[in-house]
Amino acid sequence: MTQFKAVLGVGGGIAAYKAAELARALIERGFSVQTVMTEAAQEFVRPLTFAALTGNKVITSMFGARSADEVLSSSVEHISVARDNQILVVAPATADLLARFAHGLANDFLTTLYLAFTGPVLAAPSMNTAMWEHPATQDNLALLRSRGVHVMPPDSGPLACGTTGAGRLPDPERIAAYALRLLLQRHDLDGETVLITAGPTREPLDPVRFISNRSSGKMGYALAEAASLRGARVLLVSGPVNLPPPDNVELISVQTAAEMHQAVMAHLEEATIVIKAAAVADYHLARVPPQKVKKTAMRLSLELDPTPDILAEIGRRKRDQLLIGFAAETENLVPEAKRKMETKNCDMVVANFVSQDGTGFESDENEVVMVMRTGETVSPPRGQKREIAAQILDQALKLRLALHSKS
Numbered sequence: 001m002t003q004f005k006a007v008l009g010v011g012g013g014i015a016a017y018k019a020a021e022l023a024r025a026l027i028e029r030g031f032s033v034q035t036v037m038t039e040a041a042q043e044f045v046r047p048l049t050f051a052a053l054t055g056n057k058v059i060t061s062m063f064g065a066r067s068a069d070e071v072l073s074s075s076v077e078h079i080s081v082a083r084d085n086q087i088l089v090v091a092p093a094t095a096d097l098l099a100r101f102a103h104g105l106a107n108d109f110l111t112t113l114y115l116a117f118t119g120p121v122l123a124a125p126s127m128n129t130a131m132w133e134h135p136a137t138q139d140n141l142a143l144l145r146s147r148g149v150h151v152m153p154p155d156s157g158p159l160a161c162g163t164t165g166a167g168r169l170p171d172p173e174r175i176a177a178y179a180l181r182l183l184l185q186r187h188d189l190d191g192e193t194v195l196i197t198a199g200p201t202r203e204p205l206d207p208v209r210f211i212s213n214r215s216s217g218k219m220g221y222a223l224a225e226a227a228s229l230r231g232a233r234v235l236l237v238s239g240p241v242n243l244p245p246p247d248n249v250e251l252i253s254v255q256t257a258a259e260m261h262q263a264v265m266a267h268l269e270e271a272t273i274v275i276k277a278a279a280v281a282d283y284h285l286a287r288v289p290p291q292k293v294k295k296t297a298m299r300l301s302l303e304l305d306p307t308p309d310i311l312a313e314i315g316r317r318k319r320d321q322l323l324i325g326f327a328a329e330t331e332n333l334v335p336e337a338k339r340k341m342e343t344k345n346c347d348m349v350v351a352n353f354v355s356q357d358g359t360g361f362e363s364d365e366n367e368v369v370m371v372m373r374t375g376e377t378v379s380p381p382r383g384q385k386r387e388i389a390a391q392i393l394d395q396a397l398k399l400r401l402a403l404h405s406k407s
């Protein structure tokens with residue numbers, strides 16, 4: 001059963017052979033696949049491989065046809081291929097292809113198709129680490145992302161060129177799953193910039209010790225993934241966590257509350273929605289000793305100073321951003337959430353008990369109550385953090401409509 005139509009654009013990198021597996025993974029997910037290969041790609045894999053796997057003729061050049069009639073029909077083929085397909089998946093997206101996409105070149109079928117294509121584009125880059133890290137490649141990627149191209153960052157590991165580092169094509173199954181999610185997703189966050197904080201902060205006590213908390217970052221990362229899949233540009237300011245960043249989000253890694261404060265304030269103006277899911281340490285040691293503190297037989301007390309309350313400061317500075325805070329509580333859930341909403345000038349506070357087994361910190365599930373500025377409270381059933389993330393975004397959009405229609 002064919003649900004969706006994809007163009008698979010194959011670039012000329014050693015990972016081109018994995019694009020054959022990707023074609024199969026897409027077909028298994030119900031896609032019909034039209035393959036377009038660059039000239040360089042054909043040096044690595046024969047078009048016949050893709051023709052046999054997909055059951056479709058492979059497009060290998062702009063003017064491949066011979067007779068005048070055929071040339072005429074093939075010269076507008078990029079338009080019909082663009083019109084007839086719902087997604088363009090480019091794998092491997094080489095440094096050269098990314099550069100040509102970013103600069104609007106149309107010097108072969110794939111780059112011409114890219115310009116003519118109005119649906120979602122998913123690029124899975126793969127190349128040598130130095131090429132990936134080169135500012136030219138990174139600038140091209142930033143430009144493509146800002147134009148809405150979905151980019152799956154490459155995996156790290158041993159590369160065909162003999163080095164080890166970032167540059168491996170992600171697992172074809174993951175690329176196919178991402179392509180499917182892009183088509184199933186809604187686009188209700190198109191044009192939004194969502195600034196999300198996640199994870200704990202770490203406040204050093206000396207060069208080897210710190211104070212932190214049990215936050216895993218899972219809720220914030222689930223929100224970042226969900227917002228990105230719904231079309232938002234996502235800035236994820238994250239404390240130290242053991243999670244891979246979701247595809248297609250801009251990750252800003254921080255350690256301390258002060259660093260998180262600085263990163264958030266630097267990007268506040270760009271944001272249309274701010275979600276403060278991080279468990280920020282409330283206290284820190286103002287003067288961290290430069291050397292490791294030695295053990296003695298004496299009692300040791302620490303004198304701690306408060307950290308900046310980032311959420312409260314955003315609440316004071318915000319203009320028309322929608323501001324969503326979190327409240328991790330062990331008692332008086334809703335009254336505490338309401339108090340934090342007032343004192344920190346939030347539009348919504350997502351409150352959860354952190355003492356319950358199986359929800360809250362570290363767990364994959366959560367049970368929350370959303371308290372809105374409008375006075376409404378919404379309590380979705382306990383669920384996976386991914387599902388809760390979707391509900392928080394749904395409620396945020398509803399709330400914004402309600403607040404706008406009042407003003």
Ligand code: CTP
Binds near residue numbers: 328
């Ligand atoms: N928060 C913040 N900066 C801080 C402390 C908290 O931005 N220095 C934010 C958190 O990201 C969260 C919200 O404030 O969105 C509530 O955090 P929580 O720890 O529940 O509340 P506190 O303000 O620390 O209040 P209390 O310790 O009284 O529960």
